[in-house]
Amino acid sequence: MGRAYRVVLAYSGGVDTSVCIPYLKHEWGVEDVITLAVDLGQGAAMEPIREKALKSGAAESLVATVTDQFVKDYAFPALQANALYENRYPLSTALARPLIAKLLVEAAEKHGADAVAHGCTGKGNDQVRFDVSIAALNPNLKVLTPAREWGMSREETIAYGERYGIPAPVKKSSPYSIDENLLGRAIEAGVLEDPWAEPPEEVYAMTKAIADTPNEPEYVEIGFERGTPVSLNGTTLDPVALVTQMNELAGKHGVGRIDMIENRLVGIKSREIYETPALLVLIDAHRDLESLTLTADVTQYKRGIEQTYAQMIYNGLWYSPLRDAMDAFVQKTQERVTGTVRVKLFKGTSTIVGRKSPNSLYSMDLATYGAEDKFDHKAAEGFVYVWGLPTRAWAETGRQ
Incomplete structure (x- = not known):
């Protein structure tokens, strides 16, 4: 790893990202660590987080409030795709990562940083989402991952932070x-x-x-x-x-x-x-x-797109040519x-x-079983015959 002189660190205010600040400076020789805390509507007070970063040794502490952008540009496109990972999880956390990555890259470019950093460990999905998203937005920007590499236990991480004035959690931390x-x-x-x-x-x-x-x-x-x-x-x-x-x-x-x-x-x-x-x-x-x-064919075809769309979000491929192409399809389907x-x-x-809906394809006259029924029942006989012809031919061949 070449030396990075100025780094923008994705900052949450927790132990790991706080310890990242002195670790980057003292172990990896980073001169300026600029932290970026992102408000995505999590309800946390951002000013204490901003101040904690400065007390932990950050040269500058940035806060970005992007809740509106998060919903409009990330959550709602995924909703239009009915994106559910493994048909259950609507990707609430995964959708935040490409936006945070985008803000990191923009902050690095604005502040003349030669690297960005995050506090992800090596076992989770977020490391992939951050690293791949950053590479897609600026492939020349280095990504530093101290928590993935330092090998410290939770207790050792807290002790390391205390050496540099980062207080240990006042109360026993939640097990979750x-x-x-x-x-x-x-x-x-x-x-x-x-x-x-x-x-x-x-x-x-x-x-x-x-x-x-x-x-x-x-x-x-x-x-x-x-x-x-x-x-x-x-x-x-x-x-x-x-x-x-x-x-x-x-x-x-x-x-x-x-x-x-x-x-x-x-x-x-x-x-x-x-x-x-x-x-x-x-x-x-x-x-x-x-x-x-x-229509039935669009609905049925879109189900396969939705599964792929959800997997791409989960797998950190928001900024990919395939998602862009799928977005074009999804947006076209949404016109009505x-x-x-x-x-x-x-x-x-x-x-x-x-x-x-004013664009409803449901017709009461065709669907009803009452006297208002306008469906041509006689036409069904020929349709059923032609539709079943391949099956009939297969069955008759099998008897020979």
């Missing part, structure tokens, strides 16, 4: 590793590492336990324009407000919990707990509206996905109970 942003929470470690153990209620913060949810269902009407959610119960909302309110509505009814065994990109199976109330409800509603407004979906929230479930 938690990543949080506006889209949801990801919780792992502690007792959750046993896949047989039921998650304790204490791990949840966005969703109520079923016993604590209302005893009456609540209905919410979600309005979409060209595949993007724009309103709740007839009130037009900006993207951040819409996701925030949907999180509160669904979470109040215990909707949005995921407990899954996940296949990490690095080859490890991990037990993950997620809370993503808004995303799960919005994707379900969006997919239902597509069933009303897209406008309408309203009515959702019933009750006791941990989100059930779609109604949908309507």
Whole structure:
């Protein structure tokens, strides 16, 4: 590794990223460490984080608030693709990484840094997402990964930080590793590492336990324009407000919990707990509206695209030519996905109970079994004969 004189470090305010500051300076000879803390709606006060970076030895401490960009440019395109990793996880954490990588690259270019750094370890997915995204945006920029290389235990990391004035956690730290942003929470470690153990209620913060949810269902009407959610119960909302309110509505009814065994990109199976109330409800509603407004062949073909799209986000390939190409397809399919979906929230479930659209392909006259039926039943006989002809020929050949 060639020496880097000025580095922009992705900074969270935790132990690892704080220790990265003196480690980069004293072990790797970095002269200036500029930290970048990114506000993605995680609810943390950013000023204490900014000040902690300076106290830990940062030459400059930057804060970027990009919640609106996060929802509009990352979450909503993924929602239009109905992106669910392994058909369950709506990628709340994974979607944040390409945006943070983009901000790191921009900050490095603005401040004349010759490298960027992050505090990811060697076991997770985020190291791949950061490294690959940074390489896609600026292949000449070096990426430093001290936590992946220093080989220190948690206790040794804390002790190293104390040598340089970084205080140890005041209280016993939570046994859980938690990543949080506006889209949801990801919780792992502690007792959750046993896949047989039921998650304790204490791990949840966005969703109520079923016993604590209302005893009456609540209905919410979600309005979409060209595949993007724009309103709740007839009130037009900006993207951040819409996701925030949907999180509160669904979470109040215990909707949005995921407990899954996940296949990490690095080859490890991990037990993950997620809370993503808004995303799960919005994707379900969006997919239902597509069933009303897209033709059968487009809907069915798009399902394969959606799986690939989700895998690419999870695998750190947001800035890739294939995702760009898939985006073009997805955006084309969304031109008529406008309408309203009515959702019933009750006791941990989100059930779609109604949908309507000015672009609906549903015809009551064709679908009804009543007197208004205009379907030509006589035409069906010839259709069935031609459709079944290959099967009939195969069956007759087999008898010979």
